[in-house]
Every structure is written in structure tokens, then in C-alpha cells.
Amino acid sequence: TKKILGVQPIRNTFNGKMSFFSRTLSVILRCWTRWYDRDDPGGRGDWEDLKNLRMENPGKICLKPSGIDAVTVDGEIPAKETGQYIYATDIGFICRNEDQEFEKCLDYKVRFRCPCIAPPLCWTDWFDRDDPNGQGDYEDLKRLRKEYPGQICPKPFRIQAVTVFGNIPAEDTGHTFQAYNTEVGFICRNEDQQFGRCMDYKVRFRCPCFFPPECNPICQ
Template identity: 55%
Template sequence: MIKLLTVALVAGLVFESNQQDSKSPALSKSKRPCNYPTNTRCWTDWFDRDDPGGRGDFEVLNHLRSENPGKICANPVDIEVTTLSGLSATSTGDVFHKMDTTTGFICRKTDQSSKKCNDYRVRFSCHPPFCGGGVCWTKWYDRDDPSGTGDWELLKNLRKENPDEICDNPLFIEAVTTDTLTPAVDTGETFNV
């Protein structure tokens, strides 16, 4: 039995700078041949620019960017905060003034019953192309159904039916079944390449 397959391609799209984001003209929807799935993202290094003395522990995004140029993407999608020993911020019992991808993290002593904050570190989650590698995946394509001769997901046909969506020189291809998303190589079927 021939299983129904769907394919996605890795586009050979290389960026000049890993600091570009979706607002950059180089990455406008009409210029990029690939999608950036919401589950594809990376984490920056950990940052700890402030100690909990003075008014508290201030890991503010604009200060972190100034001190670490090019190391934090333009539009982080998530923030993670832990103590220096790795304890999650939410399990410390401290009250936080800010903990978001716009401001960063602020723990003020005045908000704490103990009048002190733990020493925290932060990192930010980013989408491609910031994650490096200079490649991204297209959306999934399923143009043919299995028939007596097979399931034909030919690149030339996919390009014709989806103009300007697939780059000129794809680097990789991934194929999975449409029902269970089983990788094609794990189906036991033979492929003609």
C-alpha cells in the first residue's frame, strides 16, 4: 500500500546578518521563500549584567543589548529567568516588577517582604534567521494522492503550483505521511530518487 506523503524543503536562503527580523525588507513576506514555524526557535546565551544590590536586580533588555551588541534578536518571543544557580524565577517567591520580552526582567527590593532580591540571569528566545544556519523550511506541500503509480511530489510540479514559494536550490527535503506525520524513511516503502 502506498501511503499519502507530504513534503517540506529546506530553502537555501542565507542572510547577511543574523540580526535581521521579519520587519527587515530582506525578509518581507514577498521576498522570503520559506516559513518560520512557531516551534522553531533558539535561545540566546544567559545574561547577568546586574547584581541584586542597590534597588534590586535589573536585567533590562535595552541595557543588555547595549552591552552585548548582536547577541539578542530584535523581537524576542520568550524570556527565561533563573537564579544564578539555575532555580526558576517563579519558584523563588520573589515578586517581579517586569518579566517580558519588551522590558526584560526587574526585581525591585521594595516589592519584597525581605527587602532583597535573588541574583538572576536571563535569556531570550528568537526565531530564524537569528538562530543561525541561514536556512529555513518551506511550508508542507501535498499536491498528489497515491494512485496505481505512486505519490508524485515532484519539485518541478510543486514550483509550478506554488510560484515564488520554493527557493532555486533547496538543500534538503523531508517527507512524512499526511495521517501520522511518520517520516517517509520509516514507512518501509521504497523510494525512487
């Protein structure tokens, strides 16, 4: 019987709970490490075991990975689909040439699922790029990022909108919003209001306090 144990990727345990205008972390974040390819199938086979990987990459792999993923170096074929006899356990990934029926092991690379540290979060400055004249008040992320490059993280965790005058929370104004979320930003259209037009709003976002401008700030 082929020994193929635990090779399939583990489901992402990042569970974003959406409220009307926020996204919060509800569980511990778990992230994939980078790919490792420390061995090739010459000799006994391909040994991507944790003991040697940790020695060669100190501090890069957690003590108790919750998942392991293995694919071929060429073509990135999942190990479970290669038809080879492989071992994926708590010691890492091993493919032994002596176990194969017709050929030696393919060359594999592996990665591991580990806890990752949730970054400290901070509010951005308030942004007020539009006023309610014309179509309404458009404080959407696409336009905000264009006008304020590098000041808003790629994936905000929360959004907050208040009126420019009086700092009244948007949800207390009675207005109808086309968008009020961390994916689009904030949009109030005059045509959607039952009485009058939109008020003038400003918005801010909850982001990691420090983040690279060109990449997802979490789990890279």
C-alpha cells in the first residue's frame, strides 16, 4: 500500500468575520512558510526532513507545523498526484528511491503551515478627498490610494467613517451607503438618499502599524 500521509494542504485558518463596516481576526493566524528544497533524488532519495531543514534554516520553521505541502520542483505537481511512495509526517517529507517501482524519486520542494504573529494595528490619518456635490461623497479605496500613495495598507482590517462637521458616525446619520466596507471603501450617493443629499464624510482605516507598500502586510 502506498504510504501517502498528510500531504494535502491544510485549510487556511484565517477566518474573517464581516460586520457592516469591519473585519476582525477571530482565530490565530496560520501561514505557509516559503518553499524549501534542500535535497535532490540522487543517492537514497529526496529527504526534506525537518531536522535537516531546521539546521540549514535556523529560526525559519516553527516547532510544531500544523500542515505540510509538497510539490515537484519541476511543474509543481502535488506529491499525492505523482504516484510515488512518499512519507509526509511530523518529521517532514521523505521520498526513498528504494520504495519506487520503476524509477527514482522526483525532486520535491516542501513548505510548512505555522502560526504567524498578528501585527500591531493602528488607525491611518483621516481622509476627505471628496465632498457631496455632484453625485455624492466618494471616499473609495481606489481613488484614495491614487491620491495618497503608500498611506493605506493593501488589506485594511477596519474602516471608520464620520461626518466632517460634528464627527457623527456614518451609521448614525440615517443615510444609505452604496459601500461601507474594507474592500471598496466608503461611497455615499446623493441619488440613494430619501431626503436631501449626502453629508460630507471623512474616513480612516485600521492597518498594520508598519507594512511594505507593495505586498500583503500579513503572512508573507
